[in-house]
Amino acid sequence: MSQKDEKLSRRKLLKSATIAGASLGLAGLGIDRASGDSPVPVEAPAKPKTGAGSVIGLKFEKRDVVRLGVIGVGARGLSMLREWLAVDNVRITAICDIDKDQIARAQQRIEKAGQKAPAVYDRNERDFENLCKRDDVDFIYIATPWDWHAPMAVAGMTAGKHVGVEVPAAMTLKECWELVDTSEKTRRHCLIMENCCYGYNEMLALNMVKAGLLGEMLHGEAAYNHDLRRTLNEKRSEGLWRRAPHTKRNANLYPTHGLGPVANYMDINRGDRFDYLVSISSPSIGLYEYREKRVPGEDPKWKEKYVCGDVNTSLIKTAKGRTIMLQHNVTTPRPYDRINLIQGSKGIFRDYPARIYIEGQEGGERFATLDKYKAQYESQLWKTAGEMARQKGGHGGMDYIMVYRMVQCMREGLAPDIDVYDAAAWSAPVALSEMSVAQGSAPVKFPDFTRGRWKDTRA
Numbered sequence: 184m185s186q187k188d189e190k191l192s193r194r195k196l197l198k199s200a201t202i203a204g205a206s207l208g209l210a211g212l213g214i215d216r217a218s219g220d221s222p223v224p225v226e227a228p229a230k231p232k233t234g235a236g237s238v239i240g241l242k243f244e245k246r247d248v249v250r251l252g253v254i255g256v257g258a259r260g261l262s263m264l265r266e267w268l269a270v271d272n273v274r275i276t277a278i279c280d281i282d283k284d285q286i287a288r289a290q291q292r293i294e295k296a297g298q299k300a301p302a303v304y305d306r307n308e309r310d311f312e313n314l315c316k317r318d319d320v321d322f323i324y325i326a327t328p329w330d331w332h333a334p335m336a337v338a339g340m341t342a343g344k345h346v347g348v349e350v351p352a353a354m355t356l357k358e359c360w361e362l363v364d365t366s367e368k369t370r371r372h373c374l375i376m377e378n379c380c381y382g383y384n385e386m387l388a389l390n391m392v393k394a395g396l397l398g399e400m401l402h403g404e405a406a407y408n409h410d411l412r413r414t415l416n417e418k419r420s421e422g423l424w425r426r427a428p429h430t431k432r433n434a435n436l437y438p439t440h441g442l443g444p445v446a447n448y449m450d451i452n453r454g455d456r457f458d459y460l461v462s463i464s465s466p467s468i469g470l471y472e473y474r475e476k477r478v479p480g481e482d483p484k485w486k487e488k489y490v491c492g493d494v495n496t497s498l499i500k501t502a503k504g505r506t507i508m509l510q511h512n513v514t515t516p517r518p519y520d521r522i523n524l525i526q527g528s529k530g531i532f533r534d535y536p537a538r539i540y541i542e543g544q545e546g547g548e549r550f551a552t553l554d555k556y557k558a559q560y561e562s563q564l565w566k567t568a569g570e571m572a573r574q575k576g577g578h579g580g581m582d583y584i585m586v587y588r589m590v591q592c593m594r595e596g597l598a599p600d601i602d603v604y605d606a607a608a609w610s611a612p613v614a615l616s617e618m619s620v621a622q623g624s625a626p627v628k629f630p631d632f633t634r635g636r637w638k639d640t641r642a
Contacts, residue, residue: 235367237636238603243345243372245596252277252320252344254311254335256289258420259349260326262577264289266586267324268296269575273590279304279314311335315342322593324376325349328424333358340371347374347589350439352606356614356630359607363632366603374589374599375606377443379521381584383569384537385444386562387553388525392448394560396541397527400449404524405441406510410517412473416484426470426484429491433464434617435511436491439609441521442509443601448525452604455503456637457629460612462619464492469514489514497616499629502637509612564588607632 251267253260256278267273278289278301286305293301302317304310315323315338323339323346325332333353339346352375353359366373379385391397415426428436449455467489478484493514499507510522523534530541538550545551565572568587569580576583592599611629618627631637 235370237633238366238370238372239633239636239639240598240641241370241372241602242596242598243593246321246593247272249273249590249593250319250321251275252279252314252317252323253289254279254314254323254325254339255327255331255349256280256285257282257326260324261285261289261292263324263326263582263586264292266576266582268293268298269571269583270587270590272594273586274298275301276319277302277304277314277317279311281305281308281310312338312342315339315344320344322347322589329354329428333362336373337361337365340365340369340373343369343371345372345374345593347376348606349376351375351437351610351613352439353610354613356611359611359614359630359632363603363607372599373603373606374601375439375443375609376585377439377601377605377609378578378581378585379440380443380447380601381564381588382444382579382581383562383565384534384553385447385523385581386565386584387557387560388523388532388534389444389447390560390562391532391539391556392525392527396530396556396560397525397532398529400505400525400527402506402508402524402526403445403448404508404510404522405438405445406512406520406522407437407440408510408512408517408520408522410515410519411513412469412516415470415513416473416478426487429467429470429489429514430487431490432613432617433467433490433492433495433620434614435462435495435497435509435612437511437513438497438509438612438616441523442507442609442612443605444521444523445507445525446605446609449501449505449507450640451501452608452633452637453641454638455501455505456631456633457507457608457611458500458502459626459628460497460499460615460619461624461626462495462497462612462616463624464496464620465494467492467514469493473514492620495616495620497612497619499612604632604636 249272251273253275267275275293275298278286280286283305286303290300304314323344325335325346326349327335329351332348336346336348353362362373414421416422451457470489474484493512495511497509499509520535525532530539532539537553539553540550564584568584572580572583588600615627619625
């Protein structure tokens with residue numbers, strides 16, 4: 184089949200995309216009835232199934248050295264090794280991946296940092312289970328394709344290890360509940376490794392919110408808008424798996440980078456909670472157009488049908504009546520943007536670029552820079568470790584600050600900043616947006632993963 188034979192006119196392209204999306208219905212949702220997901224999420228029982236009780240506020244056991252096992256040393260996992268190795272008192276004892284070349288790169292990086300060679304698990308897709316059983320691992324960091332996140336986290340907790348999972352932590356509501364139930368049963372933490380919560384601007388804005396500078400919280404806006412067309416079509420790394428969900432699910436596939444910080448501003452699971460969501464998707468055009476311009480006609484990608492709308496926009500209502508706009512767009516040409524907006528009764532903070540407006544400020548109704556606020560509201564974490572983060576950390580230093588804080592909590596025996604209830608709530612929009620879109624943007628309820636404990640305020 185030649186590329187010429189497969190060229191689509193814009194009219195045919197739009198028609199094809201519309202038919203692909205309309206033909207889904209509930210049967211083609213990608214919502215597996217066997218998985219436990221249904222169009223209307225069922226509320227949780229008032230008490231944990233396990234009878235173990237909440238892990239809210241559960242402290243780590245104090246330890247001088249954090250012994251780390253890493254599952255997944257692909258692009259993200261390998262880059263994060265730099266962060267783990269840059270923080271004092273972390274020893275990487277075991278690594279796991281089915282890609283032996285990546286294993287070799289990881290070994291080299293670990294040994295170059297002056298640590299002894301880690302144990303290696305690379306025999307097959309289930310070899311991670313053997314890593315989980317080791318008695319010289321305290322915390323397992325998981326950086327694998329999305330569908331493996333929840334199963335690997337459950338295996339780690341069941342083996343008695345605390346786990347940290349890359350985003351999203353789960354892809355179905357059933358998986359969200361499995362994470363919560365397993366964490367409560369085993370008394371092991373399952374943390375969502377949401378680096379954006381540790382960005383400089385996000386932590387600065389959080390301090391301003393907590394100090395009351397913006398007044399009462401009313402509305403937030405969050406997004407993951409990032410042109411990933413090239414990455415999605417690569418024949419390596421994420422290109423091998425991250426495009427597939429676009430052929431199966433019409434949803435917000437990656438909600439947490441934008442949603443996590445806004446959830447923190449609004450005290451979600453700490454005095455408020457997500458109540459329900461409505462979602463709408465645009466046509467799916469971006470991957471078709473990119474394929475037509477960049478993908479050779481003989482490539483198997485020409486057989487793929489893309490059903491995920493290029494722009495998914497969801498609205499979330501909280502129990503306290505606040506609103507959040509949540510957006511996902513990775514298949515169109517555009518600058519990177521997480522929006523990162525929080526509107527209060529006294530003012531507004533907005534990112535990209537970062538700016539602020541407080542009622543009555545000098546200059547009239549125009550945004551101002553954050554310069555005058557940094558000295559007073561800068562995060563203590565950035566004051567302490569910011570220089571090292573900027574020198575060695577990825578994504579502007581937020582990766583380093585995230586790891587630094589997690590290790591600090593484990594060494595000092597503190598409760599983590601982000602827990603399994605956050606992991607479940609922030610990941611749930613993947614499934615919920617899919618359900619809402621399939622039902623003509625009908626409202627769908629968020630499960631209360633805290634089982635009523637969201638009303639408890641926390642530091």
